[in-house]
Amino acid sequence: MLSKTAEYALRTIAYLAASPENLASADELSEHTKVPRRYLHKVLQELARHQIVSSRPGPGGGYGLAIPSDKLTILEVVNAVDPLQRIKSCPLGLRSHTKLCPLHQKLDEAYAATEAAFAGVTIDEILKSTGSIIPLCES
Secondary structure, three states: OOOHHHHHHHHHHHHHHHOOOOOEOHHHHHHHHOOOHHHHHHHHHHHHHOOOEEEEOOOOOEEEEOOOOOOOEHHHHHHHHOOOOOOOOOOOOOOOOOOOOHHHHHHHHHHHHHHHHHHOOEHHHHHHOOOOOOOOOOO
């Protein structure tokens, strides 16, 4: 259901949120999150563009969260890199379908439920729910 990009973004955010006082280099992030370095760069650019992460160049620099993990939701992270797509009109372009058919209506309801579920969970809640294991990351 989630794209690879959204999964990679969530891994990256989970890792950064586990040590919010430290900055992480792209190499460190790639190693611990198992996100390919070149793909990680794309993900970090989008997260920075949406002001979810910040970066500091140079020695001792790296990436960190720009939003506290107790304020940052799964939905915000996902929507920053690959927004969930709701069904607003007939995907087939059928003119007679002035509203969604029963199939597309049910699919859109499922997307809405996913959106609501993601909006209701902060990154902090995820980190606190698993004990010593960092979610989505190599410990």
